[in-house]
Amino acid sequence: MTLTACVRMWRSAEHDAPRSHEARWHCLGCTLGPDRAGAPQRPLPFATTEALRITCARCQRVSARLIGGHHCVSCYNRGREAARGRNCKGSPPRQLLARLHQARLVVCDGDGIREVTKGPVVGAAEVAIALARHASGPTFFGRPPGGLQDG
Ligand SMILES: [Zn+2]
16 A cells, blocks of 8 residues: 555545444554644554444444444344244254353443443343443453452
């Protein structure tokens, strides 16, 4: 890619937020683009927040469309099947049902330190991603006393 093309793509991504399937998507967290365009560097939290905004909390895949702001279409549909107790063929979704549980973790952010329990989820990472997505500042996650009790 030429420097001119890099700068043009980076400026385009700044002007109009790209979707995850576009090549410009990678410009959002890029440090070369602003350097080459003579613009100030974006702080790291911006790139991290942008990446979390389009990451499915359950499967951690990038998805341009998150249902309820948390799950990709596939995880949302599998979650509904698990809640109903049967999939489209009428069978119980055994693998997902076996993985769903309540997960605990310790969260440290601007509001202090607290233990959070959420579920049904497939792991503590799902809870951490969901919480981090809405964080307003630095947020840390830790293991609660007794362990994560993570599936
Ligand atoms: Zn997913």
